[in-house]
Amino acid sequence: MWLPIQINEQSAEPLYYQIEVQLRALIVSGQLDEGTLLPSIRELAQLLKCSIITVRRVYQDLENEGLLRTKQGTGTYVARIEQNAMDRYRLDAVMESLEAAVDAGKLVQCTKEELTKLFQEVLNRKFGG
Amino acid sequence: MTDNAVSLTEVELRRPHFQLGPIRLEVPKGYVTAIVGPNGSGKSSTFRLILDLIKPDKGNIKLLGQNISEEEDWQTKSKVGYLPELFSPHDDKLKASSKTDFVKKWYADWDVNRYQELLRLFEVDDSIKLGKMSKGMRRKYELALVLSHHPELLLLDEPSSGLDPLAWRTMIDVLHRYMEPGDRTILMASHIVEEVKRLADYIVFMVHGRVLGVYEKDELFGSWHAFYVHGEQVSRKLVQAMPGQCAIEEAGGGMLRVITRKAPDAEAWCGHEGITISHRQALQLDDILAILVEQERARLRS
Numbered sequence: 001m002w003l004p005i006q007i008n009e010q011s012a013e014p015l016y017y018q019i020e021v022q023l024r025a026l027i028v029s030g031q032l033d034e035g036t037l038l039p040s041i042r043e044l045a046q047l048l049k050c051s052i053i054t055v056r057r058v059y060q061d062l063e064n065e066g067l068l069r070t071k072q073g074t075g076t077y078v079a080r081i082e083q084n085a086m087d088r089y090r091l092d093a094v095m096e097s098l099e100a101a102v103d104a105g106k107l108v109q110c111t112k113e114e115l116t117k118l119f120q121e122v123l124n125r126k127f128g129g
Numbered sequence: 130m131t132d133n134a135v136s137l138t139e140v141e142l143r144r145p146h147f148q149l150g151p152i153r154l155e156v157p158k159g160y161v162t163a164i165v166g167p168n169g170s171g172k173s174s175t176f177r178l179i180l181d182l183i184k185p186d187k188g189n190i191k192l193l194g195q196n197i198s199e200e201e202d203w204q205t206k207s208k209v210g211y212l213p214e215l216f217s218p219h220d221d222k223l224k225a226s227s228k229t230d231f232v233k234k235w236y237a238d239w240d241v242n243r244y245q246e247l248l249r250l251f252e253v254d255d256s257i258k259l260g261k262m263s264k265g266m267r268r269k270y271e272l273a274l275v276l277s278h279h280p281e282l283l284l285l286d287e288p289s290s291g292l293d294p295l296a297w298r299t300m301i302d303v304l305h306r307y308m309e310p311g312d313r314t315i316l317m318a319s320h321i322v323e324e325v326k327r328l329a330d331y332i333v334f335m336v337h338g339r340v341l342g343v344y345e346k347d348e349l350f351g352s353w354h355a356f357y358v359h360g361e362q363v364s365r366k367l368v369q370a371m372p373g374q375c376a377i378e379e380a381g382g383g384m385l386r387v388i389t390r391k392a393p394d395a396e397a398w399c400g401h402e403g404i405t406i407s408h409r410q411a412l413q414l415d416d417i418l419a420i421l422v423e424q425e426r427a428r429l430r431s
Contacts, residue, residue, distance in 0.1 A: 009411045012396060015347045046305045051330040051346040052160065 001039045007048055016054045020061055027067050027078055028089035036078045038068070132194070134158045134282050134314035135179055140188030142174060149174050149338040151188065161308060161315040162343075163325045165418060166335035172318035173214055175335070176284050179316075180211055193282060207236050210275030214286040214318075216267060221260030225270050229255060236278035247273035250299055264291035272300065276307065283307070285317040289324055301327050322414045334418065336425045353417050354392040357408040358399065359384040367402070371395050375420050388412065388420065 141150040149171040233239040251269035334341040373391025380386040389395040
């Protein structure tokens, strides 16, 4: 099975983190349905050219978050995710980007009013309002 | 954590022109460990020691939980597949199938279907005499041979030497599938950067007969970075204090290229010192090896 996960070797972010973020996004966005069998640890390691130590860590972390479940001897599956948990994850990613945008604004000394105005402009442009 | 497929404890081998060790090396079960080092660093000797083909002057070697050179060690050895770097010329006159007939007798778990499947995958005709095979063909045949008794441990000495790119890809795939059950182990020596990247979980650096360290692959590549820094306050003297700093060079335009083996710490340090990192680059395996060899030479000189 192929997964659309891109690794950036030059990034400051550790490999396991890069994979975790993208796999989480694939699950909470519904691109991977509940019950989908994921590649084995060795297969995913082969696909991403990383070690099985890294893949095992990713699967473990996402299992602890309740996004994956492992059946002994058969493999790792996408778990059933409650709707409100799905919404929370969905908004988490948006919130993170918004915070990054505000940080970028603060870096060039934007005021709160300026940022609000910019945000409105972007909204209007994107939603055609 | 895990048990070890192979462990060497304070192993030393002395030869008139070369000393190996003392080596301490543990090869964890269930993983692919790659030994990386320049020619003559002792990789092949290490394999021969593990298989009891040469005796160490000192130290202890355990293979699949057993001490080697005990009376009944053939049972342990029958769970190992060993692909040497060079093949001895004495069986050149043999047909490949005759060699197979000889070899398979020694393995209770010999699997003829597996053997045939591997020959088909590698496109090898075993009715040819070994001496008449091309280097790559010979290598593929020998690889099929060592995989056909379902070994628990594979020792591969420069597995891809002589293989064309397609055969190389097939080999990588076969080895990944070999590892799939999770309880098998590969110890390989290689200086092919891409091969190590594709296969290894752990990397062992070996230089001048010494093991310089064992690293988890992704952690290794995540730690060795080159930072490009510049600015009024940035000087050679200042960046010398960067955590894990291994080398500093001028990159032109007042820019310094600083190599660190502790990228996360170095990044935090730059933040603390108010140094902006304009660009960063993950080092490749051969870059890292070159630095380690240089450091080892400096250590030997001093």
